[in-house]
Amino acid sequence: MKAxxxxxxxxxxxxxxxxxxxxxxxxxxxxxxxxxxxYYRDPKTxxxxxxxxxxxxxxxxxxxxxxxxxxxxxxxxxxxxxxPREWQKPHLPNLTGTPQxxxxxxxxxxxxxxxxxxGDYEPWRP
Amino acid sequence: MTKILINGRETDVPPDFTLLQAAExxxxxxxxxxxxxxxxxxxxxxMCLMEVKGSPKPVxxxxxxxxxxxxxxxxxxxxxxxxxxxxxxxxxxxxxxxxINHPLDCPICDQGGECDLQDETIAYGxxxxxxxxxxxxxxxxxxxxxxxxxxxxxxxxxxxVRFLAEVAGVPELGATGRSxxxxxxxxxxxxxxxxxQGNVIxxxxxxxxxxxxxxxxxxxxxxEHTESVDVMDAVGSNIRVDxxxxxxxxxxxxxxxxLNEEWITDKTRFHWDGLATQRLDRSYVRVDGKLQPASWxxxxxxxxxxxxxxxxxxxxxxxxxxxxxxxxxxxxxxMDRLGSPNLDSRQDGTKLDPALGRASYLFNPSxxxxxxxxxxxxxxxxxxxxxxLLNTRVRKRWRTAGVRVxxxxxxxxxxxxxxxxxxxxxxxxxxxxxxxxxxxxxxAAKKPVVLVGQGALTRPDGQAVLAAAARLAAGDxxxxxxxxxxxxxxxxxxxxxxVGFVPRAGGLGTNGIVQAAVGGRLDVLFLLGADELxxxxxxxxxxxxxxxxGDAGAHRADVILPGAAxxxxxxxxxxxxxxxxxxxxxxxxxGEAREDWAVLRALSDVIGHRLPFDSFEALxxxxxxxxxxxxxxxxxxxxxxxxxxxxxxxxxELGREAFRNAxxxxxxxxxxxxxxKTMAECSAMAVGMLQAAE
Ligand code: SF4
Ligand code: FES
Numbered sequence: 001m002k003a004x005x006x007x008x009x010x011x012x013x014x015x016x017x018x019x020x021x022x023x024x025x026x027x028x029x030x031x032x033x034x035x036x037x038x039y040y041r042d043p044k045t046x047x048x049x050x051x052x053x054x055x056x057x058x059x060x061x062x063x064x065x066x067x068x069x070x071x072x073x074x075x076x077x078x079x080x081x082x083x084p085r086e087w088q089k090p091h092l093p094n095l096t097g098t099p100q101x102x103x104x105x106x107x108x109x110x111x112x113x114x115x116x117x118x119g120d121y122e123p124w125r126p
Numbered sequence: 127m128t129k130i131l132i133n134g135r136e137t138d139v140p141p142d143f144t145l146l147q148a149a150e151x152x153x154x155x156x157x158x159x160x161x162x163x164x165x166x167x168x169x170x171x172x173m174c175l176m177e178v179k180g181s182p183k184p185v186x187x188x189x190x191x192x193x194x195x196x197x198x199x200x201x202x203x204x205x206x207x208x209x210x211x212x213x214x215x216x217x218x219x220x221x222x223x224x225x226i227n228h229p230l231d232c233p234i235c236d237q238g239g240e241c242d243l244q245d246e247t248i249a250y251g252x253x254x255x256x257x258x259x260x261x262x263x264x265x266x267x268x269x270x271x272x273x274x275x276x277x278x279x280x281x282x283x284x285x286x287v288r289f290l291a292e293v294a295g296v297p298e299l300g301a302t303g304r305s306x307x308x309x310x311x312x313x314x315x316x317x318x319x320x321x322x323q324g325n326v327i328x329x330x331x332x333x334x335x336x337x338x339x340x341x342x343x344x345x346x347x348x349x350e351h352t353e354s355v356d357v358m359d360a361v362g363s364n365i366r367v368d369x370x371x372x373x374x375x376x377x378x379x380x381x382x383x384x385l386n387e388e389w390i391t392d393k394t395r396f397h398w399d400g401l402a403t404q405r406l407d408r409s410y411v412r413v414d415g416k417l418q419p420a421s422w423x424x425x426x427x428x429x430x431x432x433x434x435x436x437x438x439x440x441x442x443x444x445x446x447x448x449x450x451x452x453x454x455x456x457x458x459x460x461m462d463r464l465g466s467p468n469l470d471s472r473q474d475g476t477k478l479d480p481a482l483g484r485a486s487y488l489f490n491p492s493x494x495x496x497x498x499x500x501x502x503x504x505x506x507x508x509x510x511x512x513x514x515l516l517n518t519r520v521r522k523r524w525r526t527a528g529v530r531v532x533x534x535x536x537x538x539x540x541x542x543x544x545x546x547x548x549x550x551x552x553x554x555x556x557x558x559x560x561x562x563x564x565x566x567x568x569x570a571a572k573k574p575v576v577l578v579g580q581g582a583l584t585r586p587d588g589q590a591v592l593a594a595a596a597r598l599a600a601g602d603x604x605x606x607x608x609x610x611x612x613x614x615x616x617x618x619x620x621x622x623x624x625v626g627f628v629p630r631a632g633g634l635g636t637n638g639i640v641q642a643a644v645g646g647r648l649d650v651l652f653l654l655g656a657d658e659l660x661x662x663x664x665x666x667x668x669x670x671x672x673x674x675x676g677d678a679g680a681h682r683a684d685v686i687l688p689g690a691a692x693x694x695x696x697x698x699x700x701x702x703x704x705x706x707x708x709x710x711x712x713x714x715x716x717g718e719a720r721e722d723w724a725v726l727r728a729l730s731d732v733i734g735h736r737l738p739f740d741s742f743e744a745l746x747x748x749x750x751x752x753x754x755x756x757x758x759x760x761x762x763x764x765x766x767x768x769x770x771x772x773x774x775x776x777x778x779e780l781g782r783e784a785f786r787n788a789x790x791x792x793x794x795x796x797x798x799x800x801x802x803k804t805m806a807e808c809s810a811m812a813v814g815m816l817q818a819a820e
Contacts, residue, residue: 121407122403123407123716126680
């Protein structure tokens, strides 16, 4: 019931009713990524879309699916032997607007001192 | 003079004027990229196109002289047009071609806001692009620690190539390839070695060559400009100090035809990071062998306690290479009040003496006068490091008139050929006896320059060398021409000699003061930014250091009174020609530091010898009263050859030792330059290069 209400009243959680209907009519499931986001494709028009598992936030598309959903590649990750590099980091959600948002050192909300910039001088100390 | 019609207006111009200059002489601005007044004409950018009546095509006005124009069929004066639709269209086309391969870098380009290409595009640019091909890509070149390249932006005007080959005299840049594939390069990916290379940054009409230390630090419109003079050498180049808030962001040349034209040396241009490092920003007092931070009153009291009851003869003062005339004047007054005759501004111990008259320590032929010289003799100096811009004048004279240059001293690369006459005073004596070809040329010259460096004057026989040089300069010369040119390399030296900051009767000079200090015959020694002392120890003397940077003097000091660097105070500097120039304050001294004259004034009060001025203006007025010629700002003193005879009679035996040049490391000659990271890098590179060459 909650899922239905969310779908009915919000656009930022997973899918809206319209998307659900469209997906039901045209969509062919291509795969699911590690976060549970589902990727669909319309075989006729090659339209590609994602239904997020939770908050709709474009940055949640992982790198492997990124290329597919933006038509850079036609092979979706499940069909290729894609191995993430060891330096790839797990997804970090966008923190703007939250208390964890980035504040540069020297900002009023960051107690760290301001880094020295061109205007400062280096004093001599004996 | 030739008659010519410019846009229907008749004017008279010299026949060797180019059309561009002719148009400019009647106030018409002509766009240009490759043309530069002080470089040869290349005529390769085609931005300056104009229409000449009778010529089927527009012509490049920078490469077309008035003499080249043919008169009309009935002998009418030639006619040129600078603003017809054809001209406008031609220029627009040229600019469009230039922009085909110019990247859209303006938002991230350091030249943005002061770029010739931007400006001309506003006037002649297309509003849209007709080219959809890829732009060409050029690899950036490495030109050393000072000049940053972004070669995609280069429009091949070749100004940089021409500057290095013609003015700087080190043809290290060149072009490879043709048309679209043309690239400016050093061929070897080697750093430029010129001490004037920074000027290519100003010359480059686009952002292809920019300043590496200043890269991405500021935008031109955020900066405040202060017109000042340079203190890195004694030429006194006119500079503009650009500041943002309290920080000096960069230093640019200011036009002065008589002095630096529009160039400055790299030391002048790039030492500014030294103004923000190693700064003395609070007073220190040495307690139990360690310098401890102190307040101003505490520091003053420490000095006063030390001075209490000390006789004047056991007090001394030395002024450094960057001190202004006002400070030295004030310190001189203070020393007089303390009853001390021991004071000296000649830190290097040069044998010049104001008692011999002003003409005995000035560069009398004047920098501009070198362009009239017909024979130049260099004695014990490397003008390329001691006064680079003066050296470019000699080079200019050699290029335009093939002036004969003779050299006595160390054999160095001066960027122009010279006749090497010997290493020591013996060769000087030989010339005086008239031996050799060059001696005859020097005798016959109407406007000779005998350039004597500090390397020849700081020796024990300095006065004898000066006398010999004066005798060589004297003779049958052009009217009023004084060929004796004493070359200084410390900005404060002439000012110090002018205000008479030299030992009073019976007092000790620099060497005497140092010996007395080492020998324990001195109780208190004031150092006004004097960091170039021969021995770092100075014995048990109580040293009071007034200065801006933590250098040798501060390390030895017992009390440090923080002063201002030259960009942070007003002051008078006198250059090697005797030209009085004013430095202006561009920023404030850091922390608790104060302007040096104010420090001296406050100190004088505490030690009970209050100096008679309360403001800088009062001090300056007092100085002008005591030394009237210091009030004649920006005037070249024209001192005739009268004093040469008496100078030539000065006694002394010439030594046997070869002359040694005064400057060992061009990039590290004063406390500010020594504090600068850029200069340290340049110095390391120069040293490395020397080793590689050996
Ligand atoms: S680098 Fe600058 S000065 Fe040199 S040719 Fe290119 S545009 Fe001209
Ligand atoms: S300024 Fe005349 S061709 Fe470049």
